[in-house]
Amino acid sequence: MKKLLILFVFFVSLAASAQTLKKFKLIDSATKEVIPFANILFSKTDFKGTSSDIDGVFYIPSHLKTITISYVGYETRVVNVAQLRSELIELTSKVSRLDEVFIDSENPAHRIIKNVVSNKALNNPENLNSFTYISYDKIYVDMDDTKPQSDTLKTTQSAFKDSYLFITETIAKHKYLKPRFTEDSIIATRTSGFKNPNFALLANSLQPFSFYKEHLNWFEINYLNPISKGSTKKYKFRLKEEFIKNNDTIFVISFEPKANRNFDGLEGLLYINSNKYALESVDARTVNSGKVEFKLQQKYSYIDGNYWFPEQLNFEIVIGEGFGSFKYIGKSYLSEIKPNASLSKKDFPLVSLTLSKNVGNKNSKYWDEYRKGILDKKELRTYVFIDSIGDKVNLDKVLALPQKLQKGRFPLKYIDIDLLNIFRANKHEDTRLGLGVYTNDNILKNISFGAFAGYGIKDKEWKYGGSIAFDVPGKKDISIALDYKNTIREVGTFSGNEIENPFNPRNWIAREMDAVESISFRTDMKLLRNINWFIGFNTAEIKPLYDYTFNQNNISITNYNNTEVNIGISYHVNEKLINNFGIITRLPSNAPILNLMYSRGLNGALDGDFNYNKLKFTLDDSFIIKGIGETTYKLDLGYIDSTLPFGLLFTGEGTFDKKLPFIVENYFQTVKPYEFLSDRYAHLFTTHNFGRLFNNKGYFQPDVLLHNNIGIGSLKAASDHQFIDFSTKEELFLETGLELQNILKIPYLNIGYLGLGFGAFYRYGYHHLNNSNDNLALKLSFGFSFR
Missing domain, CATH: 2.60.40.1120 (Carboxypeptidase-like, regulatory domain)
Structure with a gap:
């Protein structure tokens, strides 16, 4: 009782x-x-x-x-x-009256914004030492019915009138430890049409976690934050409303870029709480962003009477214009927020996004504990309708496609087609047509074997090879490969690498080739955070396919053998890895990337002819100069301690070719492909993108880029290389260029533009050529942009 x-x-x-x-x-x-x-x-x-x-x-x-x-x-x-x-x-909306006009120094909104900026470090949640929370995320895709649609899409819209095109829900535990340790652990996921739980999307991964960064990056465009330092000179602010809530004052401030701006900006409303002048909520959207519009809304709550922390994060992405626009809408709700949680580095795995066991088998009661309200009729209908389609066409097979395409392969039932071997172009072969096939997991799990073959139209020679690869199960992402190749390799490439990317214009002008028959072993692994390793062994018989003789100790050598051990280390600062469609993927980042590669030549080992030490180091980085643009640079260093044949030295850093005048990043634009030869060198390639300097409206919106490239090098025993023409960079090489990107823009698939640009480069200084016209290179550039 x-x-x-x-x-x-x-x-x-x-x-x-x-x-x-x-x-x-x-x-x-x-x-x-x-x-x-x-x-x-x-x-x-x-x-x-x-x-x-x-x-x-x-x-x-x-x-x-x-x-x-x-x-x-x-x-x-x-x-x-x-x-x-x-x-x-x-x-009911009302017609807005004209805003009052203020002299900047008298604008009351400026005082509030400056207080917000000065308190950013205090209120930014990512400045906490650590935190944990649980999020419920929901993303759905729908047609944008506010814009005209084509007849085909109208038919599709009619078929989906009672449902969305797609919906996915996720529940995840999040951990953060300053400065850069994160983990998003998926504990439940559900996706319309799919049964495979690897399809897990987090709504808060598609927008900034907080609104306190100097620049907000979407689709490779950096938008200046209205609460960045000095923003009152860039944005128009208006105090639209202020009211008292409980013991605090809420200031509602509108913002938009000033006229004649030369930066990518946002517009919307800021809700500022007088308690620490923190953001209480944000409603912002991109301005003049082309075929992709981005809108975000964020709401903050005061946690533990001490910290402002995001509580709700929404975004809306509209892709396409005119006849065929789609909306991607994401909602993220945070709960169980714990600032300054007790965490250490050991609590974080190498991969940032992980999936717990049984993530796809949670019952409705479990979901109801975390959902913000219940699913409406349209959302429930989406699951029923799309799941029925998924069962009929087996949409889970689609998950294998991005995984394979990332590796340059197209999956069939038992084999994968190697897309990189179907077509290749260079000046030695003209065109190479071929085919590569490799087994997939439907035959042997984690083991793949296969072969490739291709025929050069100009040199009339076959190239072929085979390999066996093994992926070691586990979290260390270890792979082992054994390869045999009878192919060609451009001179100057490092440690057995041949042409891999058929779409890189630099490879189209490759001419000087070595015939190489090689056997190689390589293992790649990730044993430490931010660091990738590889260890390899390669032995090859090499035959130059050009008129050349190497004089070693008064002995003339044409063909030779080379055996080497290779070690490579890559360090990615602020690296974030996710498990994307079942594979480990590195998220794009502007943080520095360092690569160090070492090769040791072994004389006498498997008939190897040379002893040497070879080092190559690169540093790739970029940074934003507020109001001026973004600078990217690449530092490239190389060193060899012995005299070696032409094909094993450093060359090929030039891209000047009158028949194929294309700009290629991180190469010299006014230098012929094999103009310089070195056994040690230092190169620095810099590019500064000023953005759209001319205007921010209309069709003519080219990005203005300034290039400055410098290099120096040396070569011991230059007379040992006979029957080839080359120079050395004992003195500093200098070139400068101006590029206008996307002068001509061609709409592509209604989601963006294929851009055609133009650049002019000029070499000067010690390596200035006698004929002034020979110092000038006029080149084209191609690209893709969303605006």
């Missing part, structure tokens, strides 16, 4: 608690879209109140008789709660 009484009291208390708050949702009276961040005032005397969340939802005490609702751009409404017959409350 006592237990029954306790149970009765519990349910009565639960029911009473449920009746203490009433739930409502704000929407636009015309568009029916939700209205986030509106101010709801309970009383005009004590300023008690709340605000609508990102979904327009808010709660009020049940005893209230009236509430006052206000939002920028809408008529203020006093609501009699007793007269409401629905949870939906509509607000």
Whole structure:
């Protein structure tokens, strides 16, 4: 009886608690879209109140008789709660009056923005020593019915009228330890049409975690943050509204880029809380961003009476213009937030995104614990409709496609087609047509064997080879490969690498080749955070396919054998790896990348003819200069301690070819391919992108790039190399270029533009040529952009 009484009291208390708050949702009276961040005032005397969340939802005490609702751009409404017959409350938009005109020094919004900027370090959640939280993420894809659609898409839209095109939900545990240790552990995931749990997307991974960075990067475009240092000189700010909520003042400030700007900017509303001048919420969208529009909304809460932390994160990406636009909408809700959690480096795996066991087998009760509300009819219909399609066409097979394409292969049932061996172009072969096939996991798990063959149209020679590869199961991402190749290799390449990328214009002008028959062994592994290793062994018979003789100790050598051991180390600063479609993928980053490669030649080992030590070091990095643009640079160093044949030295750093005048990054543009020969060198390639200097509107919007490339090198015993022409860089080589990217833009698949650009480069200084016209290189550039 006592237990029954306790149970009765519990349910009565639960029911009473449920009746203490009433739930409502704000929407636009015309568009029916939700209205986030509106101010709801309970009383005009004590300023008690709340605000609508990102979904327009808010709660009020049940005893209230009236509430006052206000939002920028809408008529203020006093609501009699007793007269409401629905949870939906509509607000009517109003025609905005002209903003007051302020002299910058007198603009009250500027004082508030400057306080926000000065408190960024204090309020930025990523400056906490550590934190953990759980997120519920939902992403769905729909057609953008606000824009005209083609007849085909109208038919598709009709078929999906009661559902979205796609929906996925994810529950994840997140950990962070300053400065860069993160883990997103997926504990539940569900995706329409797919049964494979590897398809896990996090909504907060597609937008900035917080709104405090100097620049916000979307689709490789850096947007200047309106709360960055000195932003009052770049943005127009207006104090639209201020109100008191509880004991704090909320400042509502609009922002937009100033006229004649030369930066990529945002527009929207900032809600600033006088408590530490922190962001309470943000509603921002990109300005003039081409075929991809990005909108984000973020809501922050005050945690533990000490920290401002994101609570809700939404984004909307609209891709395409005119006849065929799609919306990608993501919602992320954070809970169980723990600032300064007890964490150490040992608590973080090498891969940032991990999947727990049974992530795809959670029941509805488990999902209901984390969902923000229940799924609506359209969302439920999407699962039913798309799942039925997935069962019929087996959409899970699609998961294998991006994994294979990343490796340059197309999967069939038992074999993969090597796409990189179908077609290749260079000046020695003209065109090479071929085929490569390799077994996949449907024959042997984690083991692949196969072969390739190709025929050069110009040299009329076959190239062929075979390999066996083994992926070691586990978290260290270890692979082992044994290869045999009878092929060609461009001179100057490092440690057995031949042409790999058929789409790189530099490979199209390759001419000087060695015929190479080789056997090689290589293992790649990831044993430490941020570091990738490889160890290899290679032995080869090499025959120059050009007129050449190497004089070694007064002995003329044409063909030779080479045996070497190779070690390579790559260090990625701020590396973030994710498990994407079942494979380990490195997320793009502007952080530095360092590569060190060492090769040891072994005289006498398997008939090897040379002893040597060869080193190559590269550093790739970029940084943003606010208001000026982005600088990228590559430092490239090489060293060999012995005299070696032409094919094993350093050359090929030039890209000047009148018949194929293309700009190739991190190469000299005014240098012929094999103009210089070195056994030690230092190169520095720099590019500064000023952005769209001319204007930010209209069709003519080229990016302006300034290139500066320098190099120096030397060569011992230059007379040992006979019957070839070359120079050395004993003195500093200098060239400068100006490039206009995307002068001509061609719409591509309604998602972006294929761009055609133009550049002019000039060499000067010690290596200036006698004929001035020979120092000038006019080149074309190709690219892809979303705007």
